[in-house]
Amino acid sequence: MKPPSASAARQTASLGVRRISCASAVVVLCSMLGACAIAPGMRMTTSSIQAPANAEPNGHAAAGTSATADDAPQAAGAESTANAAPSARTTEASGAVPEIPITELDVALVKQLQDARQAQQRQQVNMLSTAPQAYTIGAGDVLQIVVWDHPEIAAAVGSTQSQASTRPGDPSSGFVVDQSGELTFPYAGTLHVAGLRTEEVQRRLSAALARYFVKPQVTVRMASYRAHEVYVDGEVRSPGVVAVNDVPMSLYEAISRAGGFADSADQSDLALVRGGATHRINLTQMLASGVSPSRLYLQPGDLLRVVARDENDVYVMGEVNKPISAIPRRTGRITLADALAQAGSVNASTADAAQMFVIRGALNGTPQVFHLDGRSPVAMLVAKEFDLQPKDVVYVDGNALVRFNRVLTLLIPAINAGLTAGIVTK
Template sequence: MELTTKTLSILLSSVLLAGCTMPGSHISLGGKNVVQSDSESDSGQAENDISSRVNVYSLTPNTVTQFKKEQVTSRNNPELDETIAKYQYFIGPGDILNITIWDHPELTIPAGSYRSSSESGNWVHSDGTIFYPYIGTVKVAGKTVTQIRDEIARRLAKYIESPQVDVNVAAFRAQKAYVTGEINTPGQQPITNVPLTILDAINRSGGLAPNADWRNITLTRNGQEETISLYALMQRGDLTQNRLLKNGDIIHVPRNDGQKVFVMGEVNEPKLLKIDRSGMSLTEALSSVGGINELEADATGVFVIRGIKQNVQNTQTEQAMATHDNADNQPPPPIANIYQLNIKDATALVIGTEFDMQPYDIVYVTAAPITRWNRVVRQLLPTITGFNNLSEGLNYYMDLK
């Protein structure tokens, strides 16, 4: 009897210990130097509780529209149209000019059968000048062909009566824009007397590569970076996203590696997804992983966890003013928003089609209470079975005695 009591005591203690044991890997903080900030040590457990820094919103037919991004609509760009209408090309070093003086072939070098117009033309030197017979050096950089024509005609009038002058650009080499990144044919695009826009440059470069993030391309001009959405421009017809390119502009199309969505929890195939060019809704994300696990998931607990980006400068300011914040008992800023969708009724998946995913969203499906209990039981079963076998063996031994 005494042995049986001891056995039961050991069994009970082991069961309690097993119940406290959690599955998976573990790291112990014992013996390690745990660093705490001053605010954490002063404020205690309250500020370290992540639950107080999370906002939770329920996705219903009435609320989902509040979280939907404003749809891009087709818009004209009268400012760009006006700029293109007034566009003029200004000559620069490296350009080649064709200058023709009518009725004076001795002043016009013909291209001939073996020389192109660019080979026989007048090269603009690095100092922005060309040399022309009779009149000598002519400053052409920064001028239009009309201005150059008028100046050459005026200076030739001393030697030729009423000269008829024609000037055009045989080769555009002074100005160029650059298209880089996820483009089929990245490289430079010459800027000519025909206005070059972002859309023109992308098309001339062979279009977008399969992995292009067309919602976040950048235009860098004079060290200033601007984000442009080709999705809005090309898919939705928002012409306000288009720009007239200038010399030295850089268009960069990034990869869509940053367009990540993490789907975890009680789904059939947890994995990382990429938002494609047309976007992704919550329902699409769930369907891409085979849906929820109908046997183990809690259909009322489909969550989207979306981090709130903190401005670095503001964060540093908050840390510097931590003492004032503590004095005023102001709560710390939230770090995430959580959106909950209840799909107990499968028709609620229609609501999910109206909720757009954003990069680095986390879709998490919780386990049903019975599933969590079954997991605890599955952990305890080997221990209980082992002690049952041990108890039976001890009882058999006592009976033999």
Template sequence: MRKRSLLILLILATLTGCTIIPGMHVSPFANQSSIEMPVGGNNETLLKKLNIQTITAQKIIELEKNVNNRSLGANNAANLYFDYRIGSKTVKGTPVSKDYKQYLVGPRDILNITVWEHPELTIPAGEFRSAETAGNVVGEDGTFFYPYAGIVTAAGRTVEEIRAELTEKLSKYIEQIQLDVRVTSYRSQRVYVVGEVKQPGIQLVKDIPLTVLEAINSAGGVKADTADQRNVTLTRDGKTYSINLLSLYEGGDITQNIMLKHGDVLNVADNNFNKIFVLGETTIGGSNSARSRSLFMNKGRMTLAEALSDAGGVNQETSDAARIFVFRSGVNKPEIFHLDAKSPDALLLADRFPLQPHDVVYVDRAEGIRWNQIIAQIQPTITLLNIFDGSLKVQPFLAQ
């Protein structure tokens, strides 16, 4: 009997001293991370252990300042994640806004020129005539030919400037000439709208200014379920700018409604990057018994309470509600947050705690559950020892 007891104690000591018990847990008295993380600052990267920050009302007020600032400023956390996502640095903010100028004619545009009281100089338009056959096409060199005026330069000029030159040249042949110049087909300037819009493709820049909002609306709008409306890219002249559509839609931030120009590429990214990972002791509803899952953020926003709720809530039997953590691997400033939700009142804080893309929410396991797992692992050994010990006791009786 004594030997059996010593053997059981030896097994217990071995199990509790090793990492044989599966799963993760956070040290109950830790106030720092157990590993070092790269932290950026002063143009250098340092390795530091992170302080575990308690989620309080004051901490939430500090975090909400960044969330409510929906425009992607130079220090906005969402912009840092966006840089990480596309693998390069974006230009912080938006391109310099310029006053609208009249449309400048370019190659492949088609002009309609009307000389009043001189129909022989006007190409007649008809019901079955296309714009190409009913107008003057600007050539690739930016010029077009007109009777009695010769070669006229059109590229880079407004219709008023073209009209003035034609009037000057034709007035040598026609007294008190009156003529009009209009663009009947805009074909020289293009903008490309791609990504998570309903009708991606090419959009032509016309005499009416084409803005980000108008371009997206002309493309059928964004795909609400898959578009990342906070991180839209505008590529112009070799530089990539970040645009926050939510700031425009919900906050009326007109600085995000940039006027587009020829060659711009407007890309509405997908929402696959905006995920929250929930690990640990949560309960997934239905027949799905998995204890980890990824959640998509709605319009790039989600609170800690929403993440826990979508994961089925904390497991009342196995979780330690006093030990809920949020791990945030920021590009230059990783952070760890801790919420003590043992009292349901703490869920009010959780409902105000704003998560960021790729945050990891972890619900720790109750200490008693680990002990129960230890017992469950050594139970077969104890049973075997009992059987073996019992067989030894009855063998002498059988021998007699």
């Protein structure tokens, strides 16, 4: 048997290279057909589920579910049939992330959320609103007491009666209430005055001095308010201690005496700490609801903190022109449309306007995912009225063509390398 010639060997090798190239082309084609499934990058992966039989027609009132992305345009204006349960979807669960229903954003849902916030705000105002109380004397207060026709009693105050305080922390001239809440006055002795009003102290002094003087005429006035204080902290121009005086300390009064709001203040997020509990106050919603913040009176020992706007930012990610941490306005309000505007709007070349999501409450035990189909101009009206909450995440998904292009970008170097190897071998 003769050995094969050199030309026959070359033909055999060339045939093998062509077979390898064909096999490689088949593999590449299969990979391209499955591009959407293996596309790299961030995207919201959802799965369809069957809604329960008692689900509401709009899909979000009972179970918080929504129509699938393919049916989104029809579901926005069409009613579900009586014999077919509406479809819904959830985010795909994993070991670290539970399965979460996706709620469709529409005008009815936005109105429902706004009404719920207003009702909660009114309930909070009613709980914190108290009738203004008259100032009561406490430890550290300084009283100015005059007994008419008896100037010798004024000598009990000492030489400071006619001298101004040299330091801001020095008490004004007068009679100081000690830490036990007691007041010592000539001839009257020691009286417990803590918790009394000035007119009540005046009556007690008159009764005590009547044992030594005939119809004594006594005048009692506050010389220095030092017993009761509130604390104003955060984004105000002059944070610190604010003394409570005979004028009832309303919420506006406390902020005004602290210099007013700073430019970085979030007027929708004021934290009032009272009795070991923290109450969040939203001035913007109160004014929008027709509730006057002057009804809120601070009590001695209260702490009022004005939160900065950059602490209540939201995150805008995905296919937007400028991923950003969006900051609320000075009123503290930021809507979905505001966040997208700060991010430079969606990327017209890569974004899928039908797949816009808002992820909320990831750490409070009740996470929520909202979906908005932004292809309709009406959807932008919903985005303009949908208020975001601090630390919300706005995510805009990419379209299928972008994901397919990303797969090609990864495959082309491998294809080129295979063709180069084939040419070299041939």
